[in-house]
Each structure stands twice: as structure tokens, then as C-alpha cells.
Amino acid sequence: MTFSGEFLAFMGLALVAIIGGVLLLNLTRVVHMVVALIFTFVAIAGIYVLLSAEFVAAVQILIYSGAITIIMLFGIMLTRHNDESESKAGKWRKFLLFLGILGFAIAVYLGIYNFNIDQVPTTLHENNTMQIGQALYSKHIIPFELVSVLLLVALVGSIVLAKKEDKEADKE
Amino acid sequence: MSSVPASAFLALALILFCIGLYGALTKRNTVIVLISIELMLNAVNINLVTFSKYGMAPSITGQIFALFAISVAAAEAAVGLAILIALYRTKKTVNIDEMDTMKN
Numbered sequence: 001m002t003f004s005g006e007f008l009a010f011m012g013l014a015l016v017a018i019i020g021g022v023l024l025l026n027l028t029r030v031v032h033m034v035v036a037l038i039f040t041f042v043a044i045a046g047i048y049v050l051l052s053a054e055f056v057a058a059v060q061i062l063i064y065s066g067a068i069t070i071i072m073l074f075g076i077m078l079t080r081h082n083d084e085s086e087s088k089a090g091k092w093r094k095f096l097l098f099l100g101i102l103g104f105a106i107a108v109y110l111g112i113y114n115f116n117i118d119q120v121p122t123t124l125h126e127n128n129t130m131q132i133g134q135a136l137y138s139k140h141i142i143p144f145e146l147v148s149v150l151l152l153v154a155l156v157g158s159i160v161l162a163k164k165e166d167k168e169a170d171k172e
Numbered sequence: 173m174s175s176v177p178a179s180a181f182l183a184l185a186l187i188l189f190c191i192g193l194y195g196a197l198t199k200r201n202t203v204i205v206l207i208s209i210e211l212m213l214n215a216v217n218i219n220l221v222t223f224s225k226y227g228m229a230p231s232i233t234g235q236i237f238a239l240f241a242i243s244v245a246a247a248e249a250a251v252g253l254a255i256l257i258a259l260y261r262t263k264k265t266v267n268i269d270e271m272d273t274m275k276n
Contacts, residue, residue: 004175006175006176007175007176010176010180010181014180014184017184017188018184018187018188018191021187021188021191021192021195021211022191024191024195024204024207024208024211025191025194025195025198030201030203030204033204033207034203034204034207037207037211040188040211040214041214044188044214044217044218047181047184047218048218048221050176051181051221051222051224051225052225053221053224053225053235053238055235055239056217056221056235056238056239056242059239059242060214060217060242063242063243063246064210064214064242067246068207068210068245068246068249071249071250071253072203072206072207072249072253074253075203075206075253075256075257076201076203078257078260079203079256079257079260079266080260080264080265080266094198097194097197097198098194101190101193101194101197102190104190104193105186105187105190108186109183109186112179112182112183112186113179113183114179115178115179115182116177116178116179117178117226117227117228119178119226120229120230122225122230124224124225124230124232124235128235131232132232132235132236132239135232135233135236136236136239139233140233140236143240147240147243147244150243150244150247151243151246151247153247154247154248154250154251155250157251157254158250158251158253158254159254161251161254161255161257161258162253162254162257162258164261
């Protein structure tokens, strides 16, 4: 394994992503956790660029670091968020959970650590967005249209769920 | 061809998935649980994009699947947050261990 620029870029981005995740677990204030996770999302966008998926990287920055983080911050600000007390569930439960997740991680890692199949040269990096557009509007047109219906249903559903009942609104 | 082996990307996705899983199972604030689930979905997307480049038959389909996963995740975040706001209005709490109406 040579220390090429791609390797260094991968190591840096992976480090930022993992540090963001660890900060999410360890910080005490809720807003700080969300801000730590923005680092992870941006680093994942960089990983997508390394994997020659420029369009997915742009979408990742727009949707995750832009939209979802802001909507989560709204969710935090609109609710009570300043109690920093730890979970009542004891240390034992956390420890057992940690052991279980560690076992899961080791099991999956044994499966992937020597995953090595012959790399085929690809043309994914040439006109990436055009390839995605062509595939999306020819081969995957039905799922694409279904996603528009799904987004409409999610929009209407979340408005209906979050808006006040008429009686409540009249009282106030 | 490439100096970074595909297993390194898969290992990064595994670590992020485990962090998200631990956060979703231990955190007390429901917003953090939701955002941990987003982190797990992101790890899955890394896997999809990795296999779209380094898999047996590299093609653009993996990236398209990742885009669909991102849009479904966005819809899920919006609906989850709306449910959270509705719950907060009735119970005045966002702690996940106090939302036990269905327990008794």
C-alpha cells in the first residue's frame, strides 16, 4: 500500500467522520451533538468524491448538512432541550449494549477485512451527472416517479401531524 | 489502479454504522435518536457507492440506489420530527424513556 494522495485524503476524511461520530456520543449538550454530526456528513461527502460519485456528494451536502441538520436543530429548539441528565438505565445496560455492538462489528469485520475482487476500470467519473440523469430517466423512471409521490405524502403527512388541533388553536 | 482498497471503505461504513446503532440505543433525547438513525442510513449509502465502483460489475446503479435512499431518509426525518412535535405537545417531554404510553 503506497501513501498516495488518494490514501492520505481517505485517511483524513475517515478520521474526521469517525471523530464526528464519537463526539456525537460523548458531548453533553444536544446542539453540540448535531453540530458535531455536520462534520461527519461533510466528510462522507468527501468520501463520495473519492469514490467518483460527484453528484451524490453534492446531494449529500445539500440534503444532510443543509436540510436534515437544520430541521433537527429546529426540532431541538422547539422542544425542551436543556436537561443534561444521563439516562436512568444503568451502566450495565450500556455495557451490555456496547458488548453486543462490538460483537456485531467484529463479526462483520471478519467478513469484509480481506474483501478483494479484481478492480475493473470504470467510467463513472466521466460525466457523472449525465450518466445518472440518463439512467434515472430511462431505466429507473418508475421508482423516480414513485419517490415524488412519497415526498408529497411525507409533506402532507408531516403538516397534518404537526399542526395544532382546531379546538386547541381556538382556545389560545 | 486505486491505492485505497475497497475493504477500507467498507470498514469505515461499518464503524459509522456501529456508532449510529449505539447512539440510537443509548441516547435519551429523541432528536438525537432520529439523527443517529440518519447516520446509520449514511453508512449504508457509503456501502452502496463503494460497490458501485469496486463491485463485481461496476455500474451507475449503486449511486442511483444511494440517491433513492437519501430521498427516503429525508422523508423519514420530516415525518419523524412531526411525530416528535405532536408527542411533545401532549406529553411535554422529549425523553425517550418517558414515552411509554403503550407499556401499561
